[in-house]
Amino acid sequence: MIDPMIRSVPLSFFRPLRQAVRDLPRWNPVRIAATIVLRRAALANRHHLAGRLTEIRPLDEPMLSFEAVDSMVMDAVFWFGVRGYEGTAARIWTDLCQRAESVLEIGGNVGLFSVLGARASSGIYTAVEPVPVVAATLRANLARNGLTRVEVLEAAVVSGDEVRNVALNLPDEGRKMPVGAHLVDDVEVVGRSTRTQIVVPGLPIRQLADGRDLIKIDAEGIEAVLLADIRALLVDRRPNLLIEVLPEAKRLGEMLAALASEANYQIHVLPAWGSDRIVTVPAASFTSELPRTYNSKDVVLSTGPLN
Structure with missing residues (x-):
């Protein structure tokens, strides 16, 4: 179920959780909890993320820049990073x-x-x-x-x-x-x-x-x-x-x-x-x-x- 309240939260609020996904081992409980929250945030912002951003910069590859478009791939790269999405x-x-x-x-x-x-x-x-x-x-x-x-x-x-x-x-x-x-x-x-x-x-x-x-x-x-x-x-x-x-x-x-x-x-x-x-x-x-x-x-x- 999509929670519209999550959509109203500034994207900057989720940055520490995105950093946890970037920095912590996959088995780490903090990373697992961060992933769960980010999945809810991603669902709430489906179709809206592109309108809230001017570009997509994955935290684990900050030198890269991608178009902010309505794409499952780009959504995943924003929330979870390149490696968090593609392993x-x-x-x-x-x-x-x-x-x-x-x-x-x-x-x-x-x-x-x-x-x-x-x-x-x-x-x-x-x-x-x-x-x-x-x-x-x-x-x-x-x-x-x-x-x-x-x-x-x-x-x-x-x-x-x-x-x-x-x-x-x-x-x-x-x-x-x-x-x-x-x-x-x-x-x-x-x-x-x-x-x-x-x-x-x-x-x-x-x-x-x-x-x-x-x-x-x-x-x-x-x-x-x-x-x-x-x-x-x-x-x-x-x-x-x-x-x-x-x-x-x-x-x-x-x-x-x-x-x-x-x-x-x-x-x-x-x-x-x-x-x-x-x-x-x-x-x-x-x-x-x-x-x-x-x-x-x-x-x-x-x-x-x-x-």
Whole structure:
């Protein structure tokens, strides 16, 4: 239940609680209590936070600046910080980008990982985002942080060899910046809401992935189709991969297990909350439901151990 009284509280009142989330270990009872209060504050300020701020500056990454927009991602970054929201994935992505020569990020959304990765990368960086209003925010966030080298492609990513128009479902999330937009066809995760559908360009993943040594895919259910289309490339060149794996994506789980075995990848699960410990699992035991047992949906396939 939303408490309008909480919305009337100045945002500065919550700063000590936000600092506790930033500074204290995850198991600390003070941090746990602060998190509970901040969740209530976040709910009370849903849709209103953007109007109360001129920018979003995460306490744990104060050098970064983001557009104050109606976005679940930006809300979470304000209240809990980058690591409080994304857990170990933010740190690992930064480390991977620092070592990569050519990065491809599929599903950039408003640009949180794009900003983190592009700041660390000295090589080629391409971010792909199909929703026009979200892609505009991604570009604005890159510009706010002086990241002018990033190529932003306003498109979806598809299998096959030809550029083609595809239907994109915009879910009814009650946000101006949706996070769950997904292709209508070939999507493994089903049963989502629909606000409207739009037509966007679809760019072939084979062309985008060629020559990359780091690929991130957060494509809301089409990951298995995309990876299958570039499987030969992955086995041959073994780029590091960061993939969102939802529990329902059973084909994706099976594909990642088989790919790790065939290409001699290590599989690492990156907890979002509850722990900062990266969990390395045998390929034979990996399934799409396994990351959830570690409070995660982010999985890295790497050619070596993670830092």
